[in-house]
Amino acid sequence: MTVELEWMNVDNLPLPSDVIEILKNRGIIKLNPPQTEAVKKGLLEGKRLLLTSPTGSGKTLIAELGIISFLFKHGGKALYVTPLRALTNEKYLTFKDWEKLGFKVAMTSGDYDTDDAWLKNYDIIVTTYEKLDSLWRHRPSWLNEAQYFVLDELHYINDPERGPVVESVAIRAKRRNLLALSATISNYTVIAKWLNAEPVATNWRPVPLIEGVMYPDKKGYTILFKDNTLKKVYGDDPVIAYTLDSLSRNGQVLVFRNSRKTAELTARKIASYMNFIPLDEKALSDIVNEIDQIEEGGSEEKESLKELISKGVAYHHAGLSKQLRDIIEEGFRQRKIKVIVATPTLAAGVNLPARTVIVGDIYRFNRRIAGFQEEISVMEYKQMSGRAGRPGFDEMGEAIIVVRDKKNIDKIFKKYILSSTEPLESKLGNERAFYTFLLGILSAEGNLSEKELANFAYESLLPKSLVDIYFDRAIQWLSEHSFIREEEGKLILTDFGKRVADLYINPFTADIIRKGLENHRSSCDIAYLHLLAFTPDGPLVSVSKNEEEELMGLIDDLDCDLLIEEPYEEDEYSLYLNALKIALIMKDWIEEVDEDTILGKYNIGSGDLRNFVETMDWLTYSAYQLSRELKLEEHADKLRILNARVKDGIREELLELVQISGIGRKRARLLYNNGIRGLGDIVMNVDKVKSLLGPKLGEKIAQEAARLLNRFY
Known part of the structure; x- marks a missing residue:
């Protein structure tokens, strides 16, 4: 299903003028085709929708319009749910715009053993799937006011680790008003029916994408593009050759490699060629200085990154501290850093477009299978290639898959470039995931009969035959291990079972x-x-x-x-x-x-x-x-x-000192080694604390220590 390329003028939207004004202040005069189609399908009337479209096609704005129109008409609360904390923070900053209209925006993630009672005062709440699942188990009264749910990145249902939680949340959220967002998925009609939603599917992108496969050819490398055109580049390494070609055309490049070690090595190799690329040395020097100012991160990784960044290159993977990753991402967004070599986690984590995306490996390591290698999924490739094309800077984005053998070209083309993504399927089909799911439902819903609990399981994407098999096993195991008991025809969590559910552990x-x-x-x-x-x-x-x-x-x-x-x-x-x-x-x-x-x-x-x-x-x-x-x-x-x-x-003797906000392991040890060993010592030796930590921080620490002492006594 492909929508016509119709663009709707925002002045024609049935929304308050204040909303239109915020959109125009962002530079939004018209809604793009996916956004227009969503409005035509009933987005502003609160219709249940599943929208699937490529990365960068404006799905977040669709969610914003859906939430704001619903809150204006019905009040209550709206929840925007993402699979990753990095995305939660990104969306939270976007939604802060709507506080101008009086809607209070909050963000919550982590800390699973709490009901977050403070959220009763907020209208728009951005959170993760795991956090929402945890909150439901604690049954806070404010959550009953949440009647509109946006489920972002729904294709994470296919993720072996996060998929069960995404599916569990969807099962409960689809009983209320729902907007689901996803990258392009092949079985969107099936998923829309499952969600009781109207599908809105489009392949429209803000920047057209050209895709190709790169293979060794005589003295260089040839790229065969989807439209059968060819391009030749030269060099000793295909990734470096195409990176330099893109940089010569004023592009920015994202290179994806399948391991941290390979990503770092590739970044160093690219950096050795950057003497020929025009760079803003002052801007890069500022980024290097910023790295010097942060506390997070090991000395070696900081020095390694500083050397690379001074040449316009960085690597990016989960082994880096969050502060380092944030600095690299911002430097790339501002077009100061020209090349990032990353592991695939970056593709899903943040909005980071580039002119060129190079997929350096179609295999990844998996210890669970013989030989340790498996091909990446089509969805993973689409996530990576979806980053190609910078709106406002590029007329075209390009995604290149590197193969080491010319014989593989047809196979790679068919699988990754010419095929649809894998269908979304349940990942609840294992004991660990399914038993956790049932425990969570009982915790959230209270006492249920076997039939009532089974009905929740039947609402999953699992085939009914599999549900029947897993359900009987689950009830038996959970009963035998004292998580649940039966009483008057109802399944009830034991005190132990309820505590396990609240702690959000398996x-x-x-x-x-x-x-x-x-x-x-x-x-x-x-x-x-x-x-x-x-x-x-x-x-x-x-x-x-x-x-x-x-x-x-x-x-x-x-x-x-x-x-x-x-x-x-x-x-x-x-x-x-x-x-x-x-x-x-x-x-x-x-x-x-x-x-x-x-x-x-x-x-x-x-x-x-x-x-x-x-x-x-x-x-x-x-x-x-x-x-x-x-x-x-x-x-x-x-x-x-x-x-x-x-x-x-810390060691045990520092426990009292680290109660004070602003004192971590290093400052606590410094104070302790200088005779300041508790809250009372701080209050009695303010000048000494100031001399050790500096006047400003020392004064703040002394005030906090006094406050804590007053609370205790």
């Missing part, structure tokens, strides 16, 4: 924690950290062959017994060692080992460390809460302290 995670704690007396920090890292919710880290041997040797030398027995299965043993490496990283973290030392010792990035800390903070908190629920006080005391230490990366 029931298999909770079961492992319970068994580990109940079967052992209180233990050492490393044993608790290893137990939690071994659960399905634990973080994953790369473990090299050399590290495997070291870790296996280390197990016998530990000062205390681990809470998980050594498994016999090879896959399980790999996870066991993964968990041990995570535990060792976190042990160094809470012993205040310098961050640079941790990054170098374990070969991880600052972004990895931050991710491990956040996940283990959540898991140590959850284990503490479960130990209280299970009346395991000996474990609870240790886990409470461990959680506080993991959060800030």
